[in-house]
Amino acid sequence: MNDVLATPVLVLNRYFQPVQVTTAKRAFCLLFGGTAHAIDEGGDAYDFDLWRSLPVRDADDVLPIVGGTLRVPRVLHLHRYERTPRASVRLTRRNLMLRDAHQCQYCGKQPPVRDLNIDHVVPKCRGGPDTWENLVTSCRPCNLRKGRKTPEEASMLLARRPYRPKWSLTAQILVGGGKFAEWEPFLKAS
Numbered sequence: 001m002n003d004v005l006a007t008p009v010l011v012l013n014r015y016f017q018p019v020q021v022t023t024a025k026r027a028f029c030l031l032f033g034g035t036a037h038a039i040d041e042g043g044d045a046y047d048f049d050l051w052r053s054l055p056v057r058d059a060d061d062v063l064p065i066v067g068g069t070l071r072v073p074r075v076l077h078l079h080r081y082e083r084t085p086r087a088s089v090r091l092t093r094r095n096l097m098l099r100d101a102h103q104c105q106y107c108g109k110q111p112p113v114r115d116l117n118i119d120h121v122v123p124k125c126r127g128g129p130d131t132w133e134n135l136v137t138s139c140r141p142c143n144l145r146k147g148r149k150t151p152e153e154a155s156m157l158l159a160r161r162p163y164r165p166k167w168s169l170t171a172q173i174l175v176g177g178g179k180f181a182e183w184e185p186f187l188k189a190s
Contacts (some may be wrong), residue, residue, distance in 0.1 A: 007061050010183045012077045024072045038073035041182050074182035089165050100137035105159045117143045132164035
């Protein structure tokens with residue numbers, strides 16, 4: 001049952017724009033409390049009592065309850081929440097590799113992810129910070145060749161200058177995977 005309660009649910013603001021992905025547990029709290037409606041695959045909105053009366057289909061995630069089972073909603077629409085979040089992309093190894101398309105920024109090769117490293121353009125030993133603008137994806141041979149030098153000192157050119165990505169929440173959801181067919185109309189529209 002814990003797995004079912006951790007199922008991802010897309011949350012929409014008042015204007016049907018994606019706000020976040022939450023858990024089924026939180027979604028049921030919002031639905032039962034009257035703060036949100038569940039949206040089905042046809043785009044119809046349901047309060048908790050109506051949602052509870054819907055039949056369970058084979059493809060649905062199901063929560064056992066007293067007196068039967070309850071479908072886990074895939075999309076939730078908040079009644080009053082109007083804001084849209086400004087997504088700031090976290091600086092992580094995964095996000096750096098996504099920004100650089102899993103490609104070495106020195107030689108252009110695309111080895112397996114396990115053979116990729118994160119390289120400081122200005123080496124850390126020389127005061128290079130851990131920022132989007134100073135970190136790039138590199139293959140092991142290029143990283144070893146560059147060592148504690150700057151790209152200029154090592155005679156290695158960067159394929160492109162590192163930058164801070166500006167992904168939307170929708171892009172983060174799409175990259176994160178785990179999306180359902182019911183999410184697509186809302187993700188495509190934003």
